[in-house]
Amino acid sequence: MNVVVADAVDDAGLARLRQAGHDIELATDADREELLEIVADAHALIVRSGTTVDEELLDAAPELVVVGRAGIGIDNVDVEAATDRGVVVANAPESNVRATAEHTIALAFAAGRKIPQGHMQLKDGYWAKGDILGSEFNGKTLGVVGLGRIGQEVAKRLGNLEMDLVAYDPYLSEERARQLGAELVDDIETCFEKADFVTLHTPKTAETEHFVDEELLSKLEDGYLINCARGGIVDESALAEAVEDGTLHGAAVDVFDSEPVEPDNPLLAAENVIVTPHIAASSESAKQNVSISIADQILAAFEGDIVTNAVNAPSAGEGVYPVIRPYVKIAETAGKVAMQLLGGHVESVEITYTGDITEENVDVVTASALQGVFSPLEWQANAINAERIAEERGVEVTESKTRQVEDFNNLVTVEVSDGEHTVTVDGTQFADDDPRIVRIQGYRVEAIPHGHMLVVRNRDEPGVIGYIGSVMGEYDINIAGMFNNRQSRGGEALTVYNLDSAPGEDLLDELNDDDRIIEATHISLDNGE
Numbered sequence: 001m002n003v004v005v006a007d008a009v010d011d012a013g014l015a016r017l018r019q020a021g022h023d024i025e026l027a028t029d030a031d032r033e034e035l036l037e038i039v040a041d042a043h044a045l046i047v048r049s050g051t052t053v054d055e056e057l058l059d060a061a062p063e064l065v066v067v068g069r070a071g072i073g074i075d076n077v078d079v080e081a082a083t084d085r086g087v088v089v090a091n092a093p094e095s096n097v098r099a100t101a102e103h104t105i106a107l108a109f110a111a112g113r114k115i116p117q118g119h120m121q122l123k124d125g126y127w128a129k130g131d132i133l134g135s136e137f138n139g140k141t142l143g144v145v146g147l148g149r150i151g152q153e154v155a156k157r158l159g160n161l162e163m164d165l166v167a168y169d170p171y172l173s174e175e176r177a178r179q180l181g182a183e184l185v186d187d188i189e190t191c192f193e194k195a196d197f198v199t200l201h202t203p204k205t206a207e208t209e210h211f212v213d214e215e216l217l218s219k220l221e222d223g224y225l226i227n228c229a230r231g232g233i234v235d236e237s238a239l240a241e242a243v244e245d246g247t248l249h250g251a252a253v254d255v256f257d258s259e260p261v262e263p264d265n266p267l268l269a270a271e272n273v274i275v276t277p278h279i280a281a282s283s284e285s286a287k288q289n290v291s292i293s294i295a296d297q298i299l300a301a302f303e304g305d306i307v308t309n310a311v312n313a314p315s316a317g318e319g320v321y322p323v324i325r326p327y328v329k330i331a332e333t334a335g336k337v338a339m340q341l342l343g344g345h346v347e348s349v350e351i352t353y354t355g356d357i358t359e360e361n362v363d364v365v366t367a368s369a370l371q372g373v374f375s376p377l378e379w380q381a382n383a384i385n386a387e388r389i390a391e392e393r394g395v396e397v398t399e400s401k402t403r404q405v406e407d408f409n410n411l412v413t414v415e416v417s418d419g420e421h422t423v424t425v426d427g428t429q430f431a432d433d434d435p436r437i438v439r440i441q442g443y444r445v446e447a448i449p450h451g452h453m454l455v456v457r458n459r460d461e462p463g464v465i466g467y468i469g470s471v472m473g474e475y476d477i478n479i480a481g482m483f484n485n486r487q488s489r490g491g492e493a494l495t496v497y498n499l500d501s502a503p504g505e506d507l508l509d510e511l512n513d514d515d516r517i518i519e520a521t522h523i524s525l526d527n528g529e
Contacts, residue, residue, distance in 0.1 A: 001065075001302055004039050006030070007048035009070045013291030020299055036060040044298045046070060053077040058085050066090060066301035068294035071281065073203075073230075074311060083312045088301050090309045092293040093149070099286035101153035103279065104199055104228045107252035108158070110274050111224045112137065112197065114250070117272070135196070135224070135249065137161050143195025143220075145188060146229070147172050147180065148379070149392065151201035155180055158197075166194045171377040173347040173419070176394025192219035197226065203378055204230035214238040217247060224250050228280040231255040240266035243273050254280045324360050327412050328368045330427035330435045333449040333525060334414040335372025337437060338425040340523050341455060347419045348396040349373050355410035358401035366399050369414050408438065440494060445483040447496040453523040454497040459516045460486045465495065468511065468520075472499075475507045492518065 001022045005014065008028050018024055027038045039045060039061035046068045047053060053067055058081055069077055069091040082089045110116055113134035121128040141164040144151045151167075159165050165182035168191035177184035185191050188211075192198055198220055202208055212234040217225070225248060227234050236257055242248045250272040256265065259278055267273045281290075293309070300307045331351065339346060351369045353362055370386035381389045390397050408428045415424045426439035427449070437447040440455065447453065458464050465484070472479055478500040486493035503522050511520040 001043040002041055002063075003044040003046065003298065004035075004042040005046045006035060006051040007046070007070070009046055009048065009294070010287040010291035012288045013293070013295030016292060016295040017298065022302070039064070043302070044068060046294060046298075047076070049073065049076055051076065053082070055081045058082060058087060066298050066307070068092075068298050070290045070294050071096065075204075079312050088307050089311050090294065090297040090301070090307050091311060092290045092297075093309060095289035095293045096281035096283075096286035097149045097153060099283040100150050100228055100280040101157065102283070103254065103276075103281075104150070104154050104201075104226055105157055107228065107254065107274060107276070108197055108199065108224065108226050109137075111226065111250040111252040111272075114272070116274050137163055137197075140164070140196040141166055141194055143168070143191045143198040144182065144201065145169070145191060145198065146201035147177065147182065148201055150229075151199070152180060152392070154199055154201070155182055163197075166191055169345075171345045171379065171393070173345060173394045175347065179394065189216065189219050192216055192223075195220065195223060197224045199226040200229045200233060202229055202233060204232045205378060208233045210235045212239070214242070217242040220248060222247075222249055224248065224252070226252045228254040231259060231278075232257050237266050240270040240273060243270045248272075250274070252276075254278055324357065324362060324365055326429040326433065326435065327357060327362075327365050327410065327427075330429060330449070331365045331369035331412045331414065332372035332375075333435065334412060334425040334427040334437065335369045335416075336375055336525060337372075337440070337449070337453070337455075337523050338414045338416045338423045339373045339376050341425070341440070341521055342416050342418060342421060342423045343521075344418055346373060346377070346395055346416050348398070348417045349390070350398040350400065350413075350415040352413040352415070353399075353401045353411070354404065354413070355408060357410040357412070358403055362399075362401075365412065366397075369412070370397065373414065373416055411438070413439075437496070440496065443485040443487070443494040445485055445494070445496050447483045448481060448498055449525060450498065451480075451525060452499040452502045453525070454499055454503060454520060455523055456495045456497070456511070456520045457518040458493055458495070459518070460488075460490055460493040461516055464493075464516050467514065467516075468495075468497075471507060471510055472497075472503075475504065477501055477503055477507065 003017055003022050004025045004027050006027050014024050027035055030038055041063055042061050043063050043065045048070045064087050066088040067077060067082060072091060072093045074091055077089055079089050114132050118128060118132050142158050144155050144167045147167050147169040155165050159181050166185055167177055167182040168185050168188045174184050209232050217238055239251055243251050252274040253267055254276045255278055267275055297307050297309055351366050367386045370390055371381050374381035379389055411426055411428050413426045424441055427437050429435055435449055437449050479497050480500055481498035484495040508520055511517050
């Protein structure tokens with residue numbers, strides 16, 4: 001097989017691929033047009049963040065089997081386009097966790113003890129012993145925004161220094177936070193108010209872009225902010241101003257809005273802001289581990305084995321997969337619907353199988369259901385790592401089977417709970433590859449799981465459905481289909497609407513303000529347009 005390396009990686013993994021008999025073609029100096037020609041006969045492509053793997057590049061590589069992203073983030077890879085073309089996308093989420101956590105801690109110490117300032121002044125010939133006053137960590141409070149793998153590593157290590165821990169993670173259970181010795185707070189403002197040091201470990205999304213702004217930074221009075229997560233989640237001008245005007249004692253930043261960083265970036269001129277050039281994951285061990293991890297996954301993809309960190313490739317035996325294949329997708333969809341209806345965090349997930357499918361190995365279906373549940377939470381879960389992520393996040397997972405059949409040959413039920421509220425969604429497969437959501441919270445429906453859906457619980461009164469339809473019309477939202485059921489006459493009813501486009505917050509607010517409507521929730525599925 002031909003492996004094209006578009007971005008520089010450690011030779012440890014490449015040596016492993018060569019040893020297995022595969023050809024390595026280095027294209028690290030190629031420009032875009034040259035790369036499009038080089039990948040024409042590539043079976044694997046190794047990239048870091050410097051190469052964009054989009055439809056154009058994928059179309060130029062018709063023989064491609066696997067894309068290996070040497071690192072955690074896959075923002076530069078069009079996963080959906082790769083999936084459409086049958087190309088496995090794999091990353092290396094574990095390999096540089098420790099390196100990033102250690103760099104975060106190093107920056108926290110450097111900022112708190114003003115180590116770079118003392119270094120530079122002494123190099124310039126000035127003995128600044130009486131001018132530099134640092135902050136101890138013992139007895140201080142560490143605020144962690146995002147208790148994923150890296151956040152947990154940072155919390156454990158700094159917690160050992162007798163720091164109090166407070167965390168904001170809307171998708172983490174209180175039990176898991178307690179296991180880590182952290183107080184889980186309900187909002188990020190409280191996390192900033194309670195902390196002396198705040199470290200960020202959250203992905204960049206539409207919701208998190210510049211979410212650390214002037215108002216939020218004012219809550220961290222006399223504190224320190226550390227960002228080794230993603231560029232763009234912090235308003236850089238606001239951070240520089242907060243440090244310069246004394247609102248914050250200092251900050252340390254490894255990632256930036258624009259990289260390489262622009263010379264006029266305000267953080268570069270702020271005296272008590274420490275900056276490093278996106279090197280948190282750049283340790284010798286991490287580089288080797290990432291390279292070896294990607295090589296192993298490429299070898300697995302070539303050999304048809306399980307790709308352990310695939311982000312788009314559930315796996316099962318050749319004889320089993322055709323039987324369970326329809327339920328892999330419906331389980332994932334049921335999980336997405338259930339979690340979006342629940343909202344907030346999740347403490348437990350139960351997947352129940354009914355009918356003939358109980359005779360099969362449904363591990364892949366269960367993993368896909370978890371992938372669906374975790375998808376709205378931005379946990380970077382896939383069908384391979386979903387169970388491990390559930391364990392890390394303290395989510396209890398239960399799988400059960402029953403042969404008892406009511407109305408369907410096979411049924412997959414996904415139940416999610418936050419400890420107080422529970423949502424149950426049932427899915428099945430009709431003939432001719434026709435998936436359906438057939439029950440929501442016990443209400444019988446036959447909803448088509450596609451695109452944008454609106455799930456409405458309301459009192460069963462005349463005129464409610466007409467009112468909903470008229471509101472949709474006012475906001476120019478077309479209803480493609482509708483599925484309605486009720487508990488009893490005059491009781492509660494539930495209706496699922498398939499929509500041609502997403503309803504806005506104003507529309508949802510107007511519906512939810514009506515006394516007859518108990519709850520209206522927009523459900524977005526990945527196959528929507």
